[in-house]
Amino acid sequence: MRRAEGGGAAYRRGMEWFVAEDGWLGRAVFLHALAALYVVAFVAAARQGPALIGTRGLTPVPDHLRRVGFRQAPSVFHRWWSDRFFLAVCWTGAGLAALTLAGVTARLPLVASTAVWLALWALYLSVVNVGQLWWSFGWESLLCEVGFLAVFLGNAAVAPPLLVLLLLRWVLFRLELGAGLIKMRGDPCWRDLTCLHHHHETQPMPGPLSWFFHHLPGPLHRVEVAANHVTQLVVPFGLFLPQPVAGVCAGIMLVTQLWLVASGNFAWLNWLAVVLAASVLPDAFWAWLLPRPVQDWLVPAQAGATPYPWAGAVLLVTALVLVLSWRPVLNLVSPGQAMNASFEPLRLVNTYGAFGSVTKVRHEIVVEGLDEDGVWREYGFRGKPGPPGRWPRQYAPYHLRLDWMMWFAALSRRYARPWFPRLLRRLLEADPATLRLLAVDPFDGRRPEAVRALLYRYRYTTWAELRATRACWHRDLVGEFAHPVTLATAEADWA
Template identity: 55%
Template structure:
């Protein structure tokens, strides 16, 4: 039997781009582990992972850390993952034999899976599962000196289809604001993590907001079908998605969601646009376009069958009336369902934490790295990096129940001056001694108008709403807190 159908040499440049951008996404994930995991999930973190590991079996949460856990070991895994990601980004894995290149990508997947499966609420975002599913498929793409398997290219396109089409459906089903084209009258202001240009986008004319929504519907509900059309239609569909994702990157901070979606879009491009990519230059002296051995072909066929079978659950979810978004149907995070912003909040609320010293009646605000706080501070560009605490604070502002079990712990950390946890913040108003009291307040925020901006220099205008946690001192904290 001829295997000519199995190979897609015209997608070698696409593989080059996909694997490098995917390595960059992995790097962002492991950098978050290094910088944030000990404070969020470490032994003395906000929600300690060791407690979870003691209560959860390996079968229910597959993770290397069932065998051994320590904060240092997790951070070490983060550094190892970051090192492997950098090697993959630089193309060093392309000079390896097929089995070794696959091993590197498999280790990346296992490491990140191990972290996500014990990360609980801090790792419950859709882009975690998206990175894992894309990363697992990338294991089978092969290095640059081999022919790209067409089945894996199709599986990457199928993943992108579910990401975009699922997001489009959940919008149309979930909130009338998407159907009447008014969603972006609110979204730029109320999204979880505004960026430096979000205020500009918010103040665009109303008719342009409607055009944005229409363009979004077209990109997510119509264009995805073009991914499976002959070239150059598939490439055109991919370009439209990339432009749309670039627009989203400019208008807000969504961790690596936009970057990884762009990454997947490149999988649909052949040499029509990517012919300039110097894939052969990466492996001097090697035979570019070598067919892979039979064991690899068998593995790709097995992967395809597995993904077809597992796709039953996300397809059923897409077609069902009770569609959910960002759901994993198995603990390996393969063949997931995706979606974003099925509902749009109309009003922005923010949680503000304040402290007061023993000899001072004035309250001083703690500053977060990404989320809105000080009204004169412009929202920074954070993505593709992910500030997990800042994102969860947005959910707490919508419903305080999201902070159950860790918001009080954050208050205690401020009272005890626990520097590891406070390192998650941008500004600690008590650098020399902890505050006597800490309180948690809820404010309503809105972007300042152009006139207000000129007169006061304020980026935001805020008004107090309520007190989530009244002033508390360390004397009132129980030992278990």
Template identity: 65%
Template sequence: MEWFGDSGYWLSRLVFQRALAAVYVVAFLTAALQFRALIGERGMLPVPAFVRRVPFRDAPSLFHWRYSDRLFAGCAWTGVALSAVLVAGAADRLPLAVAMAWWAVLWALYLSIVNVGQTWYAFGWESLLLEAGFLAVFLGNERTAPPVLVLLLLRWVLFRVELGAGLIKIRGDSCWRDLTCLQYHHETQPMPGPLSWFFHRLPRPVHRAEVAASHVTQLVLPFFLFAPQPVATVAAGAMVVTQLWLVLSGNFAWLNWLTIALALSVVDGSLLARGPKPPAAPLWYVVTVSVVAAGLLVLSLRPARNLFSRRQAMNRSYDPLHLVNAYGAFGTVSRIRFEVVVEGTDETRLHPGTVWREYGFRGKPTDVRRLPRQFAPYHLRLDWLMWFAALSPAYARSWFGPFVERLLTGDRDTLRLLARNPFPGAPPVYVRARLYRYRFTTWGELRATGAIWERTFVRDFLRPTRLGPV
């Protein structure tokens, strides 16, 4: 069975598994702290209503059998605890079968959450976590050498993440082809970070170099992941560098960190340290991994065809278990940043002098003087959906009305998702939403005003609304 495992990757496996477990901690923590307002029994898109209209076969989840907020919280906090123990390295102290079962439980718990999460969980990094998490079940622990088949499948995931992102760009917006996209993207990305203003103000030749480096990393280097070592390690290392650049320039939840973890699984650990020689893999393990690998290769046909299709789709799952998926992002880059600003008033009669007070969001821009914060890898789901809503009201059709209703009732779970509630004593009588154009200030404007953003009113997004008859 010498062909089955490669002990040279013991360190790569260790780092990948610990990093993946850390991402799981963040993902489950995000679910535990935000679900009540988003998908809870009294949430904007309640799970009970979803499972009544969507059959189990289309969205497998344990919540099809029973749902309560207490059960969901229990699953999410159990996921946090189990993941944290894996970060500490517990899986390497367990029998191989038990360690595999532990990883499988994590995957099943998170699959159950994603499959009832609806639009709040419709992000590519959810499927990426599930795909990588499923492979981790079969990656083994210190009791066996890392299986070559699973290592190759991890490279196949990274290949699709990087090449999918590169192809969707080069086929999409012309600014990727003329190297000008990053003159806009640092300003118009979904959730800027504390350094995004400075990245936006870099000289234009630097922006062009950023785009060119991105194209090399995403369109050329993925093919070298399957080259002999140390070529594959060098290619993966370059991907780590570009992902860290993205970490510094914005907030993309755990997408960048999970991609880094996948890249680290490619590194030949024997180049850094000699690991212990594990015992031979048991036959049941060899058979299981081989069968699973064969099945995943068959399932990979559709995502592979998608990569080379003129109608390439990005962030699509081809099966309800999210086993093999299509990835990609920012095929189109916005030139102008729009933001939905939500306001309320406690006045019972509206007039031209009505005083409106703004709700503050944790991550998305509202206060023009507030420097954007770093939240990633934590995922602020409401803030991200507000960015999509600003692009088009169609993105908010299912949840924005319920969101406003909960502001009008002073729902505590919803208010916990916000940075500032301007009505701490009692909920407002009216709520409205207005669309503004935001842009980063110049160096001169920043020195003169202290404002990071300058904003201009565009139009009403939602006219003043109240509970009951107006």
């Protein structure tokens, strides 16, 4: 791929070990796909951040910065905070990512290309480190870790560094193995292969096909779980074998992740796993799959000699990652394995896992406002279940943060304690930023007389109920989650 003759060799004599000759297209596909996920992440932050963590947000950043110092959570916002500056950071990140997706960054000189990727990583890390519980999900640290490694993949004119591509495999290995181990150590239903009898119904944010996945035959659910165990506990070890074995193992993971994409909304977790797996696939696969014009666009330049300073930087980063990996590795082998944890503030090497336990019953919080006629009207959320007849939408890789936290709040009131009273107050104020987080405002921007929250037990309808009602959900009232409040009592102790 794209190797020039003579002085344009892809590497200097004696540096053959440094170059991944079979990684030109894989690197390019990976970087463009990662840029697309960066666009999604920054746009989601810009659209939701002011209402969640802004100066009048549900958990304001200025309050957080008074408690947490720069060393604990490095961020540009320690230097200066305003809602406008936050939006400037987000839209700058989205713009840089869009230019990278369009292929501009790959065509810049090596120093400039590296600077763009470094800026993307630093800006998004700054958002995550002040995002508090809203940015506490595993895929946030995963994007930071993968984004940091992307800084050292080079531009289109530098041969793909083998060591960095191997570090990407190391991330994918820990992501899959960590998820597999947390399941085997956690809920017994993973060991008796019955978790999928419940998971599609009780997962945080079902997708449009989740109802159908839930109604697959029980034996097929068991096959799904068994296949998942093989994919997460056995297949990852093949990532470090020679091609084509590594590519086959990555392909198995990629297909499994697409299956998960179809069955639910998990932000960019599954998509980032797909992107990591794509970086492992050999160039022969991409050359077969992609038309030649697309290949020429992805790899636009002939390779020049690898600069020695660049090779030195790659070696230093590789050594750093290996040193920082010891705590995640200890966590993997520990009986008390932590799930989705970062061990240092830059989130360079993290530990991952998902669904160590599976809830068997789904509860949902329904928020209602009282109109002037004494009628309670339901607010509609974008992604989480609401009215029984509203079919779930597909939002991933976009992340609806408030909807996800509402799922956690329904599990336990302690998850809601830091922010739920303020959410009720913002609804009473008809706060425009908060209302933009919702799909339906039954008051069309007017203030309600009071608001309350009810707790419902949700279950999927049967095939017969679906045919009769066209509704995918059935719900029964469990009780009151938050008693009716007015502006005078909105932030009183409701716990």
